[in-house]
Amino acid sequence: MSSARATLRVELHTSALSGMPLRPKNLVSALVHHSQDEGEEARDLATEEDFRNALSLAHSTDQLVELWRRHLIHWDYEKSPSWTATAPRTDERRTDILASLGLSAETAAALTSLVPVPPSGGPVVISGTFVPWYTPHSRQGRSWYWPAYRRLLSEKGWSDGAVTELDVATDQVVERLADPTSETAYQSKGLVVGYVQSGKTANFTGVIAKSVDAGYRLVIVLGGTLNLLREQTQRRLDMELVGRENILRGAPEYESDYADDPAWVQGKFLSHGNFPSALGGFDIVRMTTADNDYKSLLQGIVALEFEKQEPTLPLYTPKNLHRSSARLMVVKKNKTVLSKLVKDLNKIKTPLGEIPVLIIDDEADEASVNTANPNKPDVERTAINDKISELLRLLPRAQYVGYTATPFANVFIDPADAQDIFPKDFIVSLPRPEGYMGVEDFHDLDSPVAPSERTLTNSNEKAHVRDIKLVSDEDDTVLRNALDMFVLTAAMKLYREANGLGDRYFQHHTMLIHESVRTKDQRELRSKVHKLWWSAGYTGPSGHDRLRVLFDTDVAPVSRLRSEGQAVPDSYDELAPYVGAAAIRIGGDDQPVIVVNGDRDIENGEADFAKRSLWKILIGGQKLSRGFTIEGLTVSYYRRRAGNASTLMQMGRWFGFREGYRDLVRLYLGRGESMGSKEVDLYDAFESLCRDEESFREQLKQYATLVDGEPQITPADMPPLVSQHLSWLKPTSANKMYNARVVELGRPGKWEEPTWYPSETRQLRHNTELWLPIMESLSVETQEFAYFGEGEQSTHHRFNALTGILPATEFLAVLESLKWDASGRFEPHLTYVKEITRALPTKVDDWLVLAPQHASQGRRAGIGDLPRLLSWFARERRRGEALGAIRDPKHRAPALRIAGSLPYGGNDTTEHYVSDRRGVVVLYPVVLPDDRPHVEATQKVDPGKLVMAFAFVAPASAHTSDGKIVRFVVNTPPKDGPR
Template identity: 30%
Template structure:
């Protein structure tokens, strides 16, 4: 504990206070370490990124319990299915140990999610044992006297049981709770609010209209208004927004009442498998659902899609492997999820196909596996061979088929999970080890499918889908390292591509948050890598202005320098980089020596520094050049992010640098643009590229394979074809070209 406190005391920026691990947190962590499927005690408590130390960091950024009235808002970001619940349970335990008397958990927008959260909290925090907590679920006015008595008792002796409230994130329940809390004696009771899946429902859906002036600044959507009302009746509280998809939270207006002031991260354990595991190098784990096998208005299917039958065979083999090797009290489940469109009619269709296919396959295997074993083996051979490549220690196929007959078929349940009357309301995972779930929204965000092994998700990508919505469908992420090779994900091709692109976006956001960890979030510009296939989040909650900028083709500043000091600094920078790069990488070569640049002349006025490390171009020039115009600065930010991203994937990338006119200053006129008179000293440049009629003109001087940087000088004036009118001499200008094969799409926070 002394070592832990010492580490926490050295964090920069420093914590507000250092929560101590006492008896309740110790008991909680010891209990979790005894879970057959849980991490060890050392994994939970040792190291900077352990569950305990990250929870101490999170709570340590919140209001200290001994402080006077106040409020704090923090954002906590994890991966999908990575341990966010474990994190906030640890935070709750620390809060209880360190003098918080009231904890409120906003536990999802659907009853099945609230039930799932409540069941886990009761089990993990020992609520039913009655030693540390009084628990109230969706309390009403009828609970006032009980809760008030408990608060009075807690005030007399804060080491007694504290109050834990779980509430459905729904306007009416939140309103009831706020009305109740207002009548309680909570003025000197430190409180903690945990908003699970905080990017869903909590945020103000009027934000975009407020930003555009179509709604008054005071306009609020219902759930948002009720959360704000609940916070208003808690004089001393901290509000923690937990999510795996923080795009919406990060794009709130700075004045938004739920805008976080700090961010912390949840680091997954070594056994975690997320986007990088499925959509990085392990492409064998992802299988394509052909478009013709997805039912739709113009594509009627009369029988089970072949890809669905293949997914079923993969799942049965994985279950058989599990049956032959499992420890009865550990890793007890294997499951398959069929996740079609949201409409429940589609669930009925898939359930019908599944039911028929399963019966047919079961009958065939049970009747033939002894008398015609080769015929049965052939039915599974393709899937078995695929699994053998990704999970080499899989049992022989003959043993797996026998295990299907002896155990798997008899213990397999397949059910619909949705909002219809006859659907399964609550899965009893202990009842049987093998499950196939068919459903839509109820199997989406926040829902944990135990032992999920095979996912069949024919849902289309849709038009302009939100990145956060797509990622929340990834129920197949989680702690699966031990059996990752047995997992398969079936999706349409464009969905797989979108997930692949999302992984880069997600890692970029996490790295940015890591570098800003604990610092005021207002200091961090919201600039993201985001594929053009996706939008960041639903538009109605976005309170910040943003621009989408593709780093593809030419990116040319329009105004660039807005003052004489910047112009002077850039002039000196240009001279220094030419000297440095020439010394390190050789003298520039006349561009005419390259066939593609020769054009109509035997020589060229332009010279090339070929194959310079892109990292040097970034560090020596792009990061140093002064870009003072706000709109140019936005594009420059996009440029820097794009180049950094390319180097992250391939640090050895090269670039070509073109010294236009061998850096002899040409003449350009200033233009009226961006609302600036052409006579203004720093008006936009009239044009960058020359309009030469030759076959090769200035725009042509770039590489089709590598990033290209053009450097040049201009004398700027106001008169066409009159270089004598130039009143700004030796202005440095540049342009960057990104070939289409290296394209990056950026979402940039608009500068005001």
């Protein structure tokens, strides 16, 4: 009776909410209206008291809560509704919603506790227009797998906020796919950009769950290029989405392909209670298993046949679609495997044009992208790309969604190639998840703290990064130190298990050593690590002496500041009893090292985190360079080089979630590694690619804002957003890149830093002479500028500078006369400055010129005929003619404050210059390395050898006339075929 009453309540609320497609309205009035013809029991449920009582007993995954969640989040996210002036995803917006519903404070609180306000930093979406079909008011199909997945995540310990964030992000993807029941076939293509090892699998699992609920009936997951990755993805989907009943299909437990999996035995695989089809849902039929990729077999062909309730109607009609089972396969990106799938699809009786298909491409920038040179005549696609294109041709209702943390190769695909996988319909950038450790957690990006003042408290580098600087190839000092750290952090985990973690424990504890892809090198490295391990003496005096020093000088100082409440021993003596146990867990089976690559004769142990607890040292080959999750990774020893940012970032296996041991994570990273004839700094390389990535994400965020209800840009306009900070570290491999041209780039209130200065003496002299009158007019005395942000020390943003006010027209005249390198990359900035200067009414009145001066008397020189010495800056060219980073981080905050981008900063000098239509120009006279000895000796600099670099911040209010931030011209010539 209670179950029937709950069902009736859901039906009543569904009807009431269906009458609110545009705005929330009084709930009780709607409930009463829709209950009139439904009988006495329905009228009893048409009260706020009944709703409140139901909420007090409800779980966050109950059907009633799911119904309300869809509607509340829809209203929370609405961009500019007519019924409220509040900002999306805020407490104020939710208050307005609940008030419009006429709910009491008690009911409103109960509802919000079950459906929290979505986090403000949601996904960023670049999208073309699309036909809304996946809305709270028009959801079709049977909501079965998404509620089950949501419930499982809650049971795993995901917070309500984290699950809501996933709910919102997956909605952003699914709503941009085609309606699976539409009579007209449409093929959408999109890209989801996450962070390395940050939960992308959770996102596409949610997308699959919602898509099959909505009616997609064939799901093809391209699970990487290696068996290891495919198997890892298959297991994850089977455990969290498919469920025990769909796996067994009536067979006994011991026949399951997971019979020897501890998680299966412990009941951690999702259970539906019965076949979903027997409970009002629909089944998922697996076409691949944990051990078997797709195979071309008779039973496989039969299994691909889709049953129809109404044989005369197409499969995609609701009468057939929602009564049919879904098919799921996880296949390797392998030409042979994909060829078998294509062959079998051509054999089935179900017309392929009737099947709504979802293709999920994990690690979409690897193997999937066509790397054949399009400029060569009659060029053929590369193998995997050709097979994916063939699938898309065969399946007109197929939707393609790529997932990657390194999207540059995908946005460089030719958008005019209709047969390729360019994400023409949408790009979704996922937010950085709570608790995630990424590149910025190991670097001090734009830290205002001077390097000399950085400590374990304010520097991520000092806390987590240790340099690898070797005297020779035979020098094992740093590697031994890393092994000691691995044992010491293992002991710390055991100590924490015994002191405060309760029933929780660290199932895995791993170290990664990544030096080379060559199996010969890995064989030698394994031998070296074995020798170091067995000579370490971890249970004897020599081992304890080393660990004591390491604990006192490294582990204890960091953990006491960054342990986030986790237990930290007062002394090494308190930790020492756990060291022996840690060493035994790692090497007690005489196998402390596992080599993970394709050379089977040296794979002395399988790195299967699903089937056993692993406390091991992993030596990495190709298998560990992309996609594979190394559970419990705490210490990384990394020396391997890569030639582009995508490959290097994917090698960063130390990124991920480190709950309970963030303070113990250590990265030993190569400094001064040889690359051809050059030496490179891997720490700088990771920092530069982080800047490239964050710049890409930041621009996506800005361009996602609609103008007059229309998107500023579409995915086809993405390539110019990709930057490159190091000359040798390209965004992706050269055979995945093409070019496009930005014609205007204007970012009000943002620090802009041109770097494309010429190298020819005559042009350098010309530029310097343009700036000389401005430098001559600067103030005689310096002024001290500062910005005291919340919780920051006063020294963080303090500097002295000469000042001057430059009218807007004069600054524009200088910019129009400057010489640049041949790339034309400053033109988009110049176009923007022209527009805001010549606009009516004007968007900028003047520019404050700041010429920062060093605190010491060093690095000062006379420039041309200037009668006084000015500070110069030591920088170098790092990308052809372009300079590397020019800015000094402490200069940014005062400049941003003056331009209106930051709130009050507490410094009288800075505040004096703040004005609504004022920009800031920061001058950096740059002396290059070859000229420094002469300048330092003579205190004179030849104008023809000075790079007059500068940065500028336009007024935060200086938006362009149409509100757009960027305008593009894509140089790719049009091709035949639909877009």
